[in-house]
Amino acid sequence: MKLNSVGFEQIKWISLALVLALLPHVTDLPGWVLLIVGGTLSTRLYLSVRGLPPPPTVIRTLLAVFAMSLLFITYRTFNGLHAGSALLCLVAGFKVLESRQQRDLAVITLIIYFLSLAALLANASFWLFAYLISVCVFTCATLLRSTTTYSPRWPKTLRYVGRVFLQALPLTLCLWLLFPRFAGPLWQMTAEDHHALTGLSDKMSPGDISELTQSEEVAFRVHFFAGTPAPAQRYWRGPVLSDFDGRTWSQSIPTHKLVAFQPRGTPYQYKISVEPHPHQWIYTLDWPARWNLSEAFLTNDYVLMQNESVSVPLNVLVTSYSSVPPSIADSVMLQRDLRLPFNQNPRTALFAQRLRLSAGTDLAYVRAVLNQFTREKFFYTLNPPKLDQNSVDEFLFSTKRGFCGHYASAFAVLMRAAGIPARVVTGYQGGVYNRFADYWMIKQSDAHAWTEIWLAGTGWQRVDPTSFIAPERIEHVIVDRLTEFSFVSRWNHPLSWFADTRLRFDALKQFWRNQILNFNQQSQNKLLEFFLIREPDTQKLVWLLSAGLALSLGWLTWTIGGELHVRRAPLIRAYQQLCAKFATIGISRRTHEGAEDYAQRIADLRPDLAALATTLFRDYNKLRYGYRSGGGGGSASSDRSYSLLVTQFIKTVRALEIR
Amino acid sequence: MKPGALIDSILTQLNQILLGKDYQIRLCLTCVLARGHLLIEDIPGVGKTTLAHGLAQTLGLSFQRIQFTSDLLPADVLGMSIFERDTGQFRLQRGPIFSQLVLADEINRASPKAQSALLEAMEEHQVTLDGQTMQLPEPFCVIATQNPQDQVGTFPLPESQLDRFLMRVELGYPTPGEERELLCGMDRRDLMATFSNKISAEDLITLQTKVQEIHVAGALLDYVQALIARSRQVNHGLSPRAAIGLVRAARAYALIEGRDAVMPEHVQAVLASVADHRLHPDKNGLTAARLIETVPIP
Numbered sequence: 001m002k003l004n005s006v007g008f009e010q011i012k013w014i015s016l017a018l019v020l021a022l023l024p025h026v027t028d029l030p031g032w033v034l035l036i037v038g039g040t041l042s043t044r045l046y047l048s049v050r051g052l053p054p055p056p057t058v059i060r061t062l063l064a065v066f067a068m069s070l071l072f073i074t075y076r077t078f079n080g081l082h083a084g085s086a087l088l089c090l091v092a093g094f095k096v097l098e099s100r101q102q103r104d105l106a107v108i109t110l111i112i113y114f115l116s117l118a119a120l121l122a123n124a125s126f127w128l129f130a131y132l133i134s135v136c137v138f139t140c141a142t143l144l145r146s147t148t149t150y151s152p153r154w155p156k157t158l159r160y161v162g163r164v165f166l167q168a169l170p171l172t173l174c175l176w177l178l179f180p181r182f183a184g185p186l187w188q189m190t191a192e193d194h195h196a197l198t199g200l201s202d203k204m205s206p207g208d209i210s211e212l213t214q215s216e217e218v219a220f221r222v223h224f225f226a227g228t229p230a231p232a233q234r235y236w237r238g239p240v241l242s243d244f245d246g247r248t249w250s251q252s253i254p255t256h257k258l259v260a261f262q263p264r265g266t267p268y269q270y271k272i273s274v275e276p277h278p279h280q281w282i283y284t285l286d287w288p289a290r291w292n293l294s295e296a297f298l299t300n301d302y303v304l305m306q307n308e309s310v311s312v313p314l315n316v317l318v319t320s321y322s323s324v325p326p327s328i329a330d331s332v333m334l335q336r337d338l339r340l341p342f343n344q345n346p347r348t349a350l351f352a353q354r355l356r357l358s359a360g361t362d363l364a365y366v367r368a369v370l371n372q373f374t375r376e377k378f379f380y381t382l383n384p385p386k387l388d389q390n391s392v393d394e395f396l397f398s399t400k401r402g403f404c405g406h407y408a409s410a411f412a413v414l415m416r417a418a419g420i421p422a423r424v425v426t427g428y429q430g431g432v433y434n435r436f437a438d439y440w441m442i443k444q445s446d447a448h449a450w451t452e453i454w455l456a457g458t459g460w461q462r463v464d465p466t467s468f469i470a471p472e473r474i475e476h477v478i479v480d481r482l483t484e485f486s487f488v489s490r491w492n493h494p495l496s497w498f499a500d501t502r503l504r505f506d507a508l509k510q511f512w513r514n515q516i517l518n519f520n521q522q523s524q525n526k527l528l529e530f531f532l533i534r535e536p537d538t539q540k541l542v543w544l545l546s547a548g549l550a551l552s553l554g555w556l557t558w559t560i561g562g563e564l565h566v567r568r569a570p571l572i573r574a575y576q577q578l579c580a581k582f583a584t585i586g587i588s589r590r591t592h593e594g595a596e597d598y599a600q601r602i603a604d605l606r607p608d609l610a611a612l613a614t615t616l617f618r619d620y621n622k623l624r625y626g627y628r629s630g631g632g633g634g635s636a637s638s639d640r641s642y643s644l645l646v647t648q649f650i651k652t653v654r655a656l657e658i659r
Numbered sequence: 660m661k662p663g664a665l666i667d668s669i670l671t672q673l674n675q676i677l678l679g680k681d682y683q684i685r686l687c688l689t690c691v692l693a694r695g696h697l698l699i700e701d702i703p704g705v706g707k708t709t710l711a712h713g714l715a716q717t718l719g720l721s722f723q724r725i726q727f728t729s730d731l732l733p734a735d736v737l738g739m740s741i742f743e744r745d746t747g748q749f750r751l752q753r754g755p756i757f758s759q760l761v762l763a764d765e766i767n768r769a770s771p772k773a774q775s776a777l778l779e780a781m782e783e784h785q786v787t788l789d790g791q792t793m794q795l796p797e798p799f800c801v802i803a804t805q806n807p808q809d810q811v812g813t814f815p816l817p818e819s820q821l822d823r824f825l826m827r828v829e830l831g832y833p834t835p836g837e838e839r840e841l842l843c844g845m846d847r848r849d850l851m852a853t854f855s856n857k858i859s860a861e862d863l864i865t866l867q868t869k870v871q872e873i874h875v876a877g878a879l880l881d882y883v884q885a886l887i888a889r890s891r892q893v894n895h896g897l898s899p900r901a902a903i904g905l906v907r908a909a910r911a912y913a914l915i916e917g918r919d920a921v922m923p924e925h926v927q928a929v930l931a932s933v934a935d936h937r938l939h940p941d942k943n944g945l946t947a948a949r950l951i952e953t954v955p956i957p
Contacts, residue, residue, distance in 0.1 A: 595922075622920070624878055625878055625879050627876065
């Protein structure tokens with residue numbers, strides 16, 4: 001058997017590495033790709049355990065052609081993230097099947113690195129990154145173990161690989177910091193990716209939001225620069241729903257841009273980091289006034305929108321004010337916000353008209369309705385009974401159980417029935433404070449719905465009927481799902497360390513998202529300005545990048561070169577110098593030639609230099625091979641005298657002149 | 660006497676019988692000092708037997724010669740039990756292997772059975788006859804001579820048997836000048852009769868222990884490992900046994916050269932005789948010389 005051929009042991013480990021690298025792709029790959037790759041791996045493993053060679057070329061070629069055609073039939077292309085990843089997976093599988101030499105292992109290793117990269121293109125979460133880095137370390141260690149003639153132990157190999165990765169760090173940093181960035185996202189999400197995202201939608205039927213409250217996913221994070229609004233003021237505005245068909249509320253289109261308005265009240269400046277979601281709105285605190293996103297605009301419903309959906313993580317600086325001036329409402333909009341579906345929820349309409357008559361004014365009517373909510377036995381529950389077409393009638397007069405969506409919907413219908421323009425606003429309310437990194441974390445479970453009504457004189461005004469039914473839903477700072485149910489202070493909760501750890505991890509995630517993933521052209525320019533480079537542009541960047549690359553590659557060469565001759569380096573360098581000096585007379589040492597043999601050759605060709613060469617090269621041999629450190633008479637004093645001899649030799653060589 | 664002077668006197672005497680073969684003689688002595696067994700391979704008549712004889716004479720070792728033929732039996736090598744009519748008992752007759760230096764002449768003429776009897780004794784330094792285990796004398800050294808494989812009537816030694824020989828030396832033809840001197844001079848056998856023991860068996864054991872004291876630096880082992888690793892890039896690389904043998908032989912060679920540490924030159928000097936019969940250059944094209952050329956000294 002050839003000694004650089006690969007056996008079961010090597011194939012086993014590289015297959016394991018490949019499987020680990022494939023794991024992040026499993027959900028995206030068609031089943032047959034997994035089947036083929038699994039088949040090739042197990043076939044090769046079975047063959048190698050029997051000591052058999054890979055299957056013949058004909059079979060391998062046929063298999064490959066078959067798989068490639070299948071791939072093309074599935075995707076109609078070999079390009080793109082999904083088809084490309086599937087292709088890479090197949091290539092890796094077939095490479096394992098045909099691997100017989102160490103060279104093949106190196107190729108598989110490279111494919112594994114590419115697979116890891118492809119996985120990051122699809123999903124750039126911190127945990128995936130950490131996982132893929134460890135997969136790469138493991139793969140590199142496997143390659144190292146398989147290609148050295150003696151199999152080193154794992155800890156030793158891993159230490160070595162760790163060093164290699166650390167050595168790669170300057171190069172990585174240099175490329176990451178200085179490589180010119182594109183303005184837009186490198187990879188657009190497909191419609192398929194959108195589907196998987198959770199979040200509010202532009203419609204609300206009874207029961208919708210309760211699904212969201214089960215999700216622990218973070219919708220967005222907010223860092224307040226100065227002053228944090230009270231919990232009862234923290235309404236994060238999402239889509240405003242004005243169209244009602246008796247059961248479902250939906251966003252009305254088109255949405256007009258809002259004319260500039262003069263905000264009032266306390267300003268709050270904050271940075272909001274929105275996670276990708278399939279819609280165009282950006283959540284803001286009531287009421288947004290200024291933002292630093294040029295392509296975003298405010299609709300006449302005070303919703304911050306951009307023209308495209310939020311497909312990549314987004315950071316926006318926003319200033320919101322606690323109140324807005326009474327606006328001159330345009331009649332079209334007010335008309336819209338009075339519309340009710342014909343002949344639906346008749347009991348509610350009747351009830352509203354009666355109550356409005358007895359109340360006298362609009363304001364008194366609003367109070368009367370809210371009083372009705374508190375006086376009668378309404379319950380706040382996340383598991384309300386199902387409602388039919390006349391949902392508001394059923395809810396108000398029979399079930400009386402529901403959560404924010406039900407109350408907001410019922411309240412808005414009651415208002416409209418009495419001639420008061422009203423609309424439902426969905427968004428988030430509350431949030432968890434992360435004291436480790438000073439930001440608020442708003443999860444999907446904080447999803448909420450409330451109403452806005454238009455009263456002559458005051459304009460649009462927020463009314464949250466839920467706060468009358470379940471004030472604790474609004475005013476309590478929910479620290480964490482885990483502690484929410486137990487009603488104990490989080491500080492003496494046995495699981496508080498767990499909550500803390502989660503917060504710390506989330507802080508890390510936020511750092512990853514803001515500092516690493518969102519490192520864009522702007523941040524790059526800022527960085528350059530920090531280093532006092534004025535007016536940074538691509539050209540300067542390229543110059544800097546080249547300089548950085550040269551520096552880090554130079555450093556790498558120097559370190560690796562240094563590793564080859566550790567410690568005895570001065571002696572070896574002196575020897576190389578010595579050889580170089582003799583080479584000037586036309587006799588250069590062959591790489592395999594021993595020092596004394598070389599001296600002999602010099603002596604034969606140049607008898608005048610015989611004595612000199614013989615002494616010098618013999619001295620070198622003695623110093624290099626004749627010195628015993630540690631055992632065999634090696635003591636501190638002999639170490640010292642040895643160093644002296646080396647120094648002397650180096651000096652002699654330096655002073656030497658050969659003609 | 661100092662080791663250096665002892666070795667010099669040995670070399671001088673041996674150089675008298677085999678003219679112009681100083682390097683080969685050094686290699687042979689290296690092998691003996693490294694406690695290895697020696698295989699001398701060459702065509703008949705270049706002085707293989709003479710060299711073995713001379714070595715025994717000079718080193719003061721008891722000497723036996725076994726001429727290997729196709730009908731040689733293991734008993735002819737190891738010995739046998741003989742029934743004595745006078746005493747009515749079996750007496751163990753020790754074979755020729757029971758001497759300090761055994762010359763196995765034309766080893767590849769004997770049947771594999773007889774060959775392996777010898778080779779087992781070489782490895783174990785003991786012989787088991789009729790259930791009785793007997794130690795072979797110390798020092799113990801086998802010098803086998805072999806005709807090239809393409810000669811008629813030979814059983815080539817298998818790889819595993821070849822591996823038992825620390826070194827293989829080829830003598831080669833003498834140069835014209837040396838040949839002239841040879842032709843003019845005294846008959847080698849007569850010359851040998853005038854030889855004296857330069858050292859005793861005890862001296863040889865002392866020298867063999869001295870070999871173990873020769874220093875081997877880490878840097879040198881790096882070189883040795885690089886050579887070994889390079890050889891393993893082809894079929895039938897050097898085995899760990901060969902690697903150990905290489906270092907041992909290099910130590911002995913350094914002693915002969917009068918050095919107290921092994922230099923890369925010493926490794927290179929012995930590499931061909933240690934490695935060539937293990938590398939099968941005819942199969943994979945890698946000779947020791949090629950090996951040396953392709954591995955830089957670190």
